[in-house]
Amino acid sequence: MTATKGYDNKTVQAIRGTEDRAIAKWEAAGWQLVNREQGAFRTALTFRRSRPKKSLAAAAALTFLLLVAVGGLIIGLIFGDDENTTARPTAATASSSPADVASSAQPSAPTPSESTWEETEDADLNFEETARFRSTAGNSDIPLEITVGSPVSFTPSKAATVFDARAAVGGEAGELHEANVYFTVTIRNLSTSQAFEPDFVFSDVTKTGADDQVSVVLEGDVVGMIGWPQVIAPGGAFILKDGYSVQDATAIEYTLDIDGLAGQSFHFSH
Structure with missing residues (x-):
């Protein structure tokens, strides 16, 4: 996501023929479509939305409170009782043993996923294997695990929606082939x-x-990628x-592409 003066911008890649669904999804979230660039298989949809304006009244009130706090601190330093300047241990501190203090200062142990998780270096995997990938799109840092099962044969009905995956213009009707x-x-x-936006x-x-x-x-x-x-x-x-419907x-x-051109492609096969 990029930003221009007064606006946040976001570009979404939609499979050709599914643009209307993507536009409705992001407009419902408060974004406005400002540009669309059609490619061979996908359409780049650019959205923007206004940034919330800062309230001058709220900013003035915050500044006033800060000035009051600083003024009170200065007066306390000048006129404060010397006897009160020395910090006295509280009952909780006095009753805590050195062992308790040392124990509470240690950080909590990391979860197994944080300590052992590593990205998958090999892009070629077998079906049912798990690929590990860290999404860094935008300002994110999201560890993902991706698994693809073996192909399962099925028989589409006459009511199935079929798109030509190789059409130069997206949304073109396709035909069923020998294997589905x-x-x-x-x-x-x-x-x-962090939530992951796929x-x-x-x-x-x-x-x-x-x-x-x-x-x-x-x-x-x-339901496919849409x-x-x-x-x-x-x-x-x-x-x-x-x-998918194919000849054989x-x-x-x-192949599954994660994070578009900035990410990685994982290939699954037998």
């Missing part, structure tokens, strides 16, 4: 304080026998099914 599979994708947010999580498949003929399939609980929530809460997880899924490889 979905992948179960799980993202766990291990941060204890706006820059994208997927693709290769080694399909004809990589130029691939369709995205959406139906029922197979099914991510607005945020994944600290300590939370989210699971979705990502569906025997040796299919699934």
Whole structure:
């Protein structure tokens, strides 16, 4: 997220054909669409919103309170009783043993995830393995764990939504091919304080026998990448099914991009 005078700016990458859903999501959160740039597979949507203006009255009141506090401190130093200038131990301090004081001064032990968690260096993994990635988009520092399950065959109905994943213009209707599979994708947010926004999580498949003929399939609980929530809460997880229709899924490889171009791509296969 960037900032200009009086505004905060945010750019979101949306899969072609899903722009309206992304726009509605961010406008509901108080952002205004100011620009859209269409790419081959994704559209960059730029939003902005006004920064809250600081209240002059509140600022003046805070300044007055600070002046009063400083004035009171100065008067206390000048006219204060010498006998009161020497700090006296409180009953709690006097009753505390040296061992108690030493124990309370030590920091609490880190949780296992903080002490043992390391990023995954190898981008090529097997299905069911877990990739570890630290999202640093914006000012965040969020450790994530990503797991992708093996492809599962399914039969889409005539009511399924099918997009051509290779169309130059997003949102083009696609066709069903010989093999239809979905992948179960799980993202766990291990941060204890920061929510993760999965706006820059994208997927693709290769080694399909004809990589130029691939369709995205959406139906029922197979919701694809547009099914991510607005945020994944600290300590939370989210699971979705990502569906594809391809010529051959025997040796299919699934790619998941995290944090867009600034992040990393993980490849899952058998």
